Amino acid sequence: MHPNRIRRARRTAAVGLSAAALAAGVTSAAGPAVAQPKAAAAAADCSAAYRIEQKLSTGTTWRMCWRYDSKAGLVLEHISYQPKGEPAPIKVLSSARLAQIDVPYDDGSVEYDDLTGFGFAQGLVPLDSAECPGGTIKTVKVPEAWDPAHPNVNGLCTTTRSRGHAYRMQADTGNRVYQQQGKDLLIYTVNKVGWYEYMTEWRFQDDGTINMNVGATGSLSPGDYDAGDGRGWPIGKGAHAYATSHAHNVFWKLDFDLDGSSKSRIEQYDSKVSAPAHGQEAPTNKTTRTNVTKELAGDAENMRWWRVVSTAGKNKDGHARSYEIVRGASSKYPGHAFTSHDVYFTQYDKCELFASNNPGCASGHPKTVDKFVNGQTLTNPVVWVNVGFHHIARDEDQQPMPVHWQGFSIAPRDVTAMNPLTPAALADQNGQPGNGS
Ligand SMILES: [Cu+2]
Numbered sequence: 001m002h003p004n005r006i007r008r009a010r011r012t013a014a015v016g017l018s019a020a021a022l023a024a025g026v027t028s029a030a031g032p033a034v035a036q037p038k039a040a041a042a043a044a045d046c047s048a049a050y051r052i053e054q055k056l057s058t059g060t061t062w063r064m065c066w067r068y069d070s071k072a073g074l075v076l077e078h079i080s081y082q083p084k085g086e087p088a089p090i091k092v093l094s095s096a097r098l099a100q101i102d103v104p105y106d107d108g109s110v111e112y113d114d115l116t117g118f119g120f121a122q123g124l125v126p127l128d129s130a131e132c133p134g135g136t137i138k139t140v141k142v143p144e145a146w147d148p149a150h151p152n153v154n155g156l157c158t159t160t161r162s163r164g165h166a167y168r169m170q171a172d173t174g175n176r177v178y179q180q181q182g183k184d185l186l187i188y189t190v191n192k193v194g195w196y197e198y199m200t201e202w203r204f205q206d207d208g209t210i211n212m213n214v215g216a217t218g219s220l221s222p223g224d225y226d227a228g229d230g231r232g233w234p235i236g237k238g239a240h241a242y243a244t245s246h247a248h249n250v251f252w253k254l255d256f257d258l259d260g261s262s263k264s265r266i267e268q269y270d271s272k273v274s275a276p277a278h279g280q281e282a283p284t285n286k287t288t289r290t291n292v293t294k295e296l297a298g299d300a301e302n303m304r305w306w307r308v309v310s311t312a313g314k315n316k317d318g319h320a321r322s323y324e325i326v327r328g329a330s331s332k333y334p335g336h337a338f339t340s341h342d343v344y345f346t347q348y349d350k351c352e353l354f355a356s357n358n359p360g361c362a363s364g365h366p367k368t369v370d371k372f373v374n375g376q377t378l379t380n381p382v383v384w385v386n387v388g389f390h391h392i393a394r395d396e397d398q399q400p401m402p403v404h405w406q407g408f409s410i411a412p413r414d415v416t417a418m419n420p421l422t423p424a425a426l427a428d429q430n431g432q433p434g435n436g437s
């Protein structure tokens with residue numbers, strides 16, 4: 001976003017050239033979401049150059065393939081998780097990618113669809129070892145590179161990082177403390193779009209949680225300073241030089257592959273206080289499950305959450321494996337139908353890849369994710385998550401602009417029968433104490 005005029009013209013031209021490559025991209029993107037034979041091992045899905053495999057020091061291994069799309073940028077595929085104690089990798093996602101960064105300015109002057117219209121993928125920047133501490137930088141061949149003679153960019157970092165306590169527990173006898181410092185696999189790129197630089201970060205924790213975040217840094221657009229009070233914020237001396245406020249509406253698209261099957265179920269849970277506190281009694285609180293059997297544009301509510309449930313596998317307790325969508329902070333932008341909901345569940349369609357200005361479909365096919373929701377039965381659900389950030393600039397945004405992050409997580413729910421990092425001494429503590437369960 002915020003491109004100066006020269007860049008904007010170049011990007012527009014690049015978009016016009018991309019039809020053939022785009023069609024190719026759509027075809028290849030269709031591959032992973034198609035159910036694959038169970039025998040196809042995770043590691044066999046890509047060549048060594050496109051494979052990421054990391055065994056964290058706490059015993060958990062993450063495996064996946066990566067590729068680079070001409071519009072979405074980094075795409076992670078065939079993602080599996082194998083904590084210690086699991087005999088084989090557990091398949092989680094067939095595809096995980098950004099699906100749009102939509103940036104409307106509050107004065108109505110401009111709106112940028114960074115992925116589909118402004119060369120997000122082509123803006124991949126090289127990273128040096130200082131920006132990828134302790135990690136490995138892979139070379140990415142950028143499709144439809146602005147300089148076709150130089151398509152290769154050393155722009156994909158994979159590294160590991162400590163995240164602090166994974167757990168801590170005082171033993172009930174003696175002075176023993178069980179504690180573990182958690183470890184994460186981090187994978188990221190930086191993509192420059194005009195004056196902004198977007199960090200696309202994927203964080204795979206040793207406890208099975210996946211965090212996906214976009215961090216915006218770089219500079220505020222020097223061309224967007226025409227805002228008055230109510231549409232911007234003065235960031236130079238005195239009460240002038242109002243940087244125009246704007247929203248960053250970021251969409252992610254997740255295709256699940258739990259236990260190797262694309263046929264998952266979606267469930268929504270809502271909890272409500274059913275009786276308030278009265279006298280000496282505590283309040284009661286009731287949780288209700290709603291099966292989401294048809295395409296849905298979902299809205300966050302207090303004490304509401306969704307999960308994607310495996311139809312193919314159970315953990316050792318006999319519970320269906322699932323991943324829960326854990327939302328973070330979001331400012332939902334009501335300026336468009338497609339930005340007006342927090343999550344969308346749609347039936348898999350190989351042409352539906354972006355949340356707005358979706359290219360590559362037959363004419364007449366809707367272009368926005370809200371319109372992909374049209375009553376189909378969900379047998380192969382695709383999850384779209386919309387996280388908004390309303391950016392009202394502040395003096396501290398110059399210069400450079402500090403990274404502002406937005407994103408969400410998916411957390412395992414019953415993927416393993418116990419905490420995947422359980423120490424051996426506690427391995428028998430599963431279920432109600434003394435109940436033999
Ligand atoms: Cu911003």
